[in-house]
Amino acid sequence: MNMSLMVLLLTPFTGGILSYLGGKIHRSVRYTFAILFSSLTLVELFFYYNKPVNHFVLGKMFGSVMILQINPISWLFAFIVTTISLLAIIFSVNDMEGRGGLDFYYFELMVVEGAMLGITLAGDLLTFFLFWEIMSWTSYLLIIQGGNKSIKAGYKYIIMSIIGANSMLIAIAMIYGKIHTLVFRNVAMLLAASPHGFDIAIFVLFAIGFFVEAAVMPLHTWVSDAYSEAPSSVSSVLSGVLEKIGAYGLFVLLYALFGVSLLGKLMPLRFPSPTIMYTIGWFAGISIVVSTFLAILQEDAKKLLAYSSISQIGYVVLGISIGTSLGVAGGLFHALNHAIFKSLLFFTIGAVIYRTGTRNLSELGGLIKKMPVTFTGTLFGIIALAGVPPLNGFVSKWMIYEALLQKKEVFLLILALIGSTGSFLYVYRLIHSTFLGQLPEKFKDVKEVPFLMQIPIWLLSLGTIVFGIWPGLAMNVIARGEKFFGITPIKYNLYGFPGGNGMGSLKMINISSVFIAGLIVAYIIFALGAKTHRISQYDNYAAGQVVTKDTKYNYSYGFYMFFGRVVNPVFKWSADKIYLAWARSANVFGDYMRRIYTGNLETYSSYIVVIISLVGFLILLGGKIW
Amino acid sequence: MIFYVGAFILIAVGLYAIIIKKNLVKIIIGLDLISSGTNLLIVSIGYVKGGTAPIFSHPGILPQMMVDPVPQALTLTAIVIGASELALAAAFVAILYKHYGTLDIRKVRGLKW
Amino acid sequence: MIRKITYTIFLSIIVATLILFFVAFPFGKNKMGVGKYYLNNDIKQTGAANVVTAVTLDYRGLDTLGEVTVLFAAAAGVSILFYLIDQDKKKRERQVYPNFIVRVGSRIIFPFILLFGSYIFIHGHLTPGGGFQGGSIIASGFLLLYLAYPGERVNRKKLAVTEGLAGLTFVVFGAIGIFTGAHSFLFNFFPKGTLNMLFSAGILPILYIAIGFKVGSEFAGIIDDMMCQTVCGGEK
C-alpha cells in the first residue's frame, strides 16, 4: 500500500521506456508493451476506486514536501486520462502505421499519459507544476508528429503553453515566498488568511495557465491548428484529456485552493455567484457561443471538432464556475462525457482520414455503406455531443442548465442554449458531409477500418450509452468527490436525479425507455407502411442537368454560407490576430534592441568609458546612488 | 602627485585613442598607453618619500629606508603581460591588414548584431 | 567633433574621480602593508639581496609563473596567427639588404648582448634586473641579427625546446616545495647562502635563470614570427 501510488504513477513511464526499447527489437513488442502497460495503469487505478489516499510523500524539495494523493475527483480525471490514452494507443497501432519514429511516438504518448496522471495525483503545487511542465513539452512533441503544418501549430502551442506555465510559476513562487510549503492544504490556509489583492493575483495567474491548457477563450488560439494538424489519435488525447487537465486545474484552483466562500469574500459584488467565478462563467459562455459559430463555418473536419471542443470545454468550465453542487457535478460529469464523445468523434474522423486521406468535408460523402461501424460511432458521438437524450451529453448539459436556472443566471443560460443549438448545426454538417449524400468516385474502394481501430469506437459508443442511461455510475464518484471538497452532493440514483430542493427530477431510464419505444414505434410504422421504392442515387436530375458520377449534386462546400455571411464580419477581429500583431511588434522592437551590438569596436569601447564615467559622476556627486 | 596625474592622463589618452582613432595601429598604441599609465601608477604608489631602492646592496641600508618592493614586483609582471598583449595585438593587426588591405577600423565591420 | 568633446568630458570625469580617490593616499606616503613584512623578513626568509626579486620570485612567485605563462601563450598565439602566411610563401626572399657595417657590427655585438643579458638574469637576486630584463636583452640581440640578416632564421625547434625546458624547470622546482616539509608550492628549499653572494637565495637564481632563458627564447620566437611575416617565409 505504501509504495502503491508511486507504482501507479511510474507504470506509464516504465511502459513508455519499455515500448521504446522494445520497438528496437520488433514492432509487435512495442505495441504489446504500450497496450499492456496502459491497461495495467487502468487496472491499478481501479484499486483506488473507493480508497482515497491523502498523503503519499514523494520527496522533499526546497523544504516543501512533494506529495501524491488521490481523491474521487482526481480519480475521475485519472480515469479519463488512462482510458482515453489506452484507447488512443490501441487506435494508433494501425493509424500511425508506416510513419517514421514510431518508437519515439509511443514513448511520448506514454510519457504524456504519465505526466497527466501525475497532475491528477499531485498533492502539492510543486508536483503539480513539475508534471504540468513535462506534460506541456511532451504533448508538444506529440502534436508535431503530424507533418509539416503541425510544426507551426506545435510552435504556437508550446509558446502559449510556456507562457501559461510561467504564469502559474509566478503564482507558485509567490505562495512559496510566503509559507515555504506548497501542499494544497497549507496553501488553502494561506489563501484564506492573505489579503485579497494577493489572492486575486494568485487566482488570475493560475487561471491564465489553466485557460491556455483548457483552451478557454481568449487563450484558445493554439487549439484549432494543433488539433487539426496532429495525428488523429493525438487529437483525441489532446481534446479528450489535455483539455480536461486544464479543467481539473481550474477545479483544484476553485475548490481545493480557494473554496467558494473565500471567493465570495474576495470581490463582494452582487452577482448570482462570487464575482470571480461569475467572470469565469462569462469567459466560458463566450467560449461556447463564439467557438460554436466558428465550428459551424469550418470546412475541415478536425478543425470543426477542435472548435467544438472549445465550446464543449466551455460547458465544463461554466458548470464548475457556477459554484453550486449541481453545477459542479454537471461540469465534472460533462468533462467525463466530453472526453468520451469527443474522443469518439476524433477516432471516427481519424478512421475516415485513415481510409480516405482527406479531412476536407467538401471532398467526402456517402461513406455510410462503406464504413458502417465508423458511421455508427459518429452517430452516437454527435447525438451525445448535441445533448440529445438518451445519450450521456444530455444528462450533463441538463444538469448545467438546471444549475444555471437555479442561480437565475439567465444570460449565461441563453449562451449555453445557443451553443447547444449551434452544435446541432455543425454535427449535422459533420455527419452529413462525411457519410451521407453522394459517394465520390475516388472513394468507391474504401473499406471499413481494421478491427483494432474499431475497438475504441465500439467501446466509446458503449460509453455514451452507459453513462447516458445510468448517470449514477459517474455521479457516484462525483458525489464522493464533492463531499471530499466539502460540497453537499445532490441527491442522485443510478438512473438520474430524484429532484427536490427546487430541482427538477430526471430519470434517464424512463427517457431512454420512451426513446427506445419511440424508435420501435417508428420502425413498426416504417416496416408496416408503404413499400419504399429504392432507386439509384443517380436516377435523378438537378437544374435540368442529368446527374453523373463525377459531378457533385449535394451541398458540400460552404454548407452554412448564409450563416457565415452574418457572423463573419464579427470574427474579423480574432484573438489570434491580436496576438500575432503583438508578436510582430515585439519582433520589431527586439530587432531595434539588438542594434546596440553595432559591430563597431569604438562603440564597444566607448560603452566601457561611459559606464565608468557614470560611476565616476556619481562619486563626484557625493557617492549617493539611490 | 604629478606622477599620479600623469598616469591617469596616460590612461585617459589611451582610452581616447581607442575610441576616437580609426587606425588600427593607433588603437594598439592606445592599448599600450593604458598599460604604461597603469604601470606608472603602480610604481608611483610604491614610492616612499626619501626612500631608496629595496636592495640590500651594502650593510648601511636598512629596511626602514626602502620604498615598497611589492609595486615594483607587480609592475614587472604587468609590463610583461602588457608586452604579451601588445605582441598578440600587433599580430592580429598584421593579419587584419592581409585580409582587408586597410588599417581603417571602419572597414573592419563584418560581424555585427 | 562632438564625439571628441563628449569623450574628453567622460574621460576627464574618470581622471577626476581617480585623482579624488588618490587624494586620500598621497604620493610618497608610506602605504606599505605587506611590503614592510617583506623588507623586514627578506634576508631571513629568502636570502636575496634584491627584495624586489624576493617578492617577484618567492612571495609572489605564482604571479611570476603566471606571467611567464602569459608570455608563453602570447608567443603561441602569435605563431598561430602567422602560421597560414608561412604556408603561402615557402620561399625565402630577400627584400632588404642592410649594409656592410650593420652586418659585421651586429655579429660583433651579438655575443656581448648575450653576455650582458645573461649577466643581468644571473645576478637578478643581487642587483636590479632579472629574468625578464635579461631575457628581453637577449631577444634584442636576436632582433639585431634579424635586421642584419633578414634571410636567415633561428632554429625554432631549439627555441621551443629551450622555452619548454625552462618552463618545466620552474614548475618542477616549484612543485618540489610541495613534497618537502612545508607542503608549499615554490618553497625555497635550497640553502640560503650568504647575502650578496652569487650563490645565495636558494632556488631564486635558478628560477631567474630559467625565466631568463624562457623570456629570451619566447621573445626571440615572437620576433622570428613577425620577421617571417614580412621578410622570410616557411616555418619548416
Added chain:
Amino acid sequence: MVNLTNPILLIAVPLFFVFLAAVIAPFSKRATKYLPPVAFLINLIITLYLIPQVAEKGVIVATTAGIKPPFAINIAVDGLGLSLAIIASLLGLIASLYNLKYITEEPQDKFNMLFLLLGTGITWMVITGDMFNLFVAFEVTSISAFGLVGFLRDKDSIEAGFKYLVMGSIGASLLLIGVVMLYAATGTLNMADIAEKIARFSFRQKLLPYSFIFTGLGIEGALFPLNAWLPDAHPAAPSSVSSILSGIMTTAAIYAIIRATVTVFNYSAITPFILLIALLTLVFGETSAFFQKDIKRMLAYSTIGQTGFFFFAFSLGSVQGMQGAFMQILNHSLSKAMLFLIAGAMITQVHSRNIDDFSGIGKKMKISSVFFAIGAFSLMGLPPFFGFWSKLTIIFATLAYTNFYTITLVVILLFMSVIEGAYFFRVMQSMFFGKLKEGTEIKEASPGLVVPFVILGIVILTLAIYPTPIIAVSKKIAVQLIHRAVYINAVLGGL
C-alpha cells in the same frame, strides 16, 4: 606524509604538461594532442579528491613559498571555487577529447598548448585567493582565448579576435587599476586581508575600485553592455573552444565578480545596481539570440542571456538566490558546453552555420540531435532536467517577498525564458521535422566527436534523475558564500 591533494597542483600539473608539450612539439606534433586530456583528467581526479576536504573544513588554504597567507600568494578553495574547478576540469577533459578528432587545422601543437592553458587559467581564476594573482590568471585565460579565437585565421575569426583582444585588454587594465587602487588603500593584495582592512572605508571610497574591478571582469563576464565582443568571438572560435569559452570562462569571470562583491567588498548596497545590469544582460542577450541565423552565434547570445540570468540570481543577495545562481551556473555550463560541441559536430557534416541548413538533419544525425534537444531542454528549464530546479529556485528566490517590484522582475525573467524557448524550439523543429535539403550527404559525425558530448549528456541526465544531492550541496555552498567570515578566518587565521 606527502600531501598529494594540495590544490595548487590544479595549476602546477597542467602547466607542467603545457611546458612538456612545448618540449615535445618540435619532435612530434601529434603527440601534443594527447597531453590536454591527460592533464585535465589528473585535474579532475585532484578536484574530486578535494571534495571531502572542502566538505569537512569549508575552505582549504594552500600557501606558496612556505609563508602564511597575508604575506604570500595563497590558494583558497571553498565550495563555489571547487565546484567551478570541477566543472572546468570536466569540460576541459571532454572538450579536449573532442579535439582529438575535431581539430585538423595546423598548428595543432600550439592549439593544444593554448587550449590547456585556457583550462588552466580558468581553474586558476576560481581557486586563487589573491587579487593580483586573479589578474594574472585572468590574463592567462584571456590571452590564450585571444589566440584560440583567432585560430582559424579566416576573416571572421581575425576580426572577432581583434575586437575581443582590444576589449579584453582594456578590461584587464581596468581590473589591474582596480587592484592597484586596493593596494594603495590597504597595502595588501590578499583577498581576505583586503576584506578585513577595507571594512573601514566608506561606501564612496569603495565604489571606485569596485567599479573598476567590476567593469574589468564584467567585460570578460559578458555583462551588458560590455559583452559586445562575445557574440563575435565565441562563434568564430573552433567549437570545442567555444564550448569552454561559453561554458565556463564567462562563468569564471562572474565568479570573480561574486568573490569580489561578497567576500572582498561585502557590498550588499551595490546589488540593486548589478541587478539592473544583470537584467539588461538577460534581456539583450535573449532578444538578440532570437534573431540569429547562425547557430553558434545564437548559442553565444544565449550565453549572454544565461549569464544575465544567473548573475541576476546572485544579485538578489539571498542564500536562495546564490543557490539558484550556482545551480544555474552548473546547468548552463554543462548544457551550453554540450550544445556547442554538438553544433560543432553538426557543422562538420552540414558545412554551414546557418540554421536553415540544419533542417531535417535530425533524421540523419540522430544521436547529435537528441542530445541537442536534451541540452536545450535543460537550458530552458523544462522538467525533469536540472534546469527546471534551478529556474524554480531562482524564481522562488526572487519572489521571496511579493511586491510589485519583484513581480515585475519575475515577469521579465519568465518572458525571457519564453523567448529562449521560442528560439530553441524553432531550431529543434527544423532539425527534427524540417525537410532535408536535397542532394546533401549527411551522416552521423564520427564517434570521436560523438562520444565526448554523449558523456556530457549522461552527466546532464544523471543530474536530471538525481537532482536532490546537488540541490542540497548548492545550498551549502550558498550559505558558505554568504558567511564570508568563514573564508576570511580560514585564510587569515588558519595554519
